Amino acid sequence: MTVEGKEFIQALREAGLKVTQQRVALLSILMESTDHPNAEEIYVRVRGLDDSVSLATVYRTLSTLEEAGLVQRLNLENEPARFEITPAAAHDHLVDVDTGQVIELPSEEMNRLRNDIAAKLGYEIVSIHSFVRARKIKTSP
């Protein structure tokens, strides 16, 4: 399930969820965030649109949306979880160990490989949780 344009209201309905102003605010913030914010950051940004939203609701809504498949949770290490709208094209993530920046990696090929390996063991994949920590290679010092 993917959200594009302003159809996230419809996406909420299809997921059997009530369309509340808090959810709409959160989703629209998430749509325009390309930096994989965490709950606290999302909370601050959402307050800019609607100062009635509580942090508890941000957490609850993110979990609800994750369960509905509208949102993806990134559990990196030693930092609060980050979130993104479920992307149309699946991708893994690369975390720059020096800057903390998160970069999206194309991963159709990896997914195929993962599926094959899992299938060989008699499993079907439910969800993928994969990232690498990496360092930019210095080309000319």
Add this chain to the structure above:
Amino acid sequence: MTVEGKEFIQALREAGLKVTQQRVALLSILMESTDHPNAEEIYVRVRGLDDSVSLATVYRTLSTLEEAGLVQRLNLENEPARFEITPAAAHDHLVDVDTGQVIELPSEEMNRLRNDIAAKLGYEIVSIHSFVRARKIKTSP
């Protein structure tokens, strides 16, 4: 860096770490654990060998050993981190969503692919954090 047999004492020395009875106890427990235990579970098992070890030391030692590359931390979701001796052959993990069991997946090919993708973007991989949640396929219902 990998630990085999009883050479973990030497491995500690090589890492510039003091060889304390707590560390030896923890490493030997970890060597004989194939089920990816978490800190609490490791604590209980280590107490069986040496009841002077504290939970704080288990956490500190695991972090120290991880930093030294002797131990690998698995951050699964919604549960405390699990640990394993750094395996000789790199592998990803599969978590059975029904049983919680952790299965090791061969992943040389995946690692090659990951390296290629990262290299193409000018990065060298520092560490890999990858697991899939999966469900056993029913063959005959």
Add this chain to the structure above:
DNA sequence: AACGTAAATGCGATCCATTCGCACCTGTCA
């Protein structure tokens, strides 16, 4: 358009995995 109900929310309290502060111990190397 008002109603009834289940679902959502805000607030503050709470949980719990992990880390910290600090006084005391112990490897290690001279």
Add this chain to the structure above:
DNA sequence: TGACAGGTGCGAATGGATCGCATTTACGTT
């Protein structure tokens, strides 16, 4: 064997995330 950096135990603290509960709200039904 003595000095000292590094390691440890204990209990307190931290901090991300969740919960309990009273109140509000969305939305299908009159």
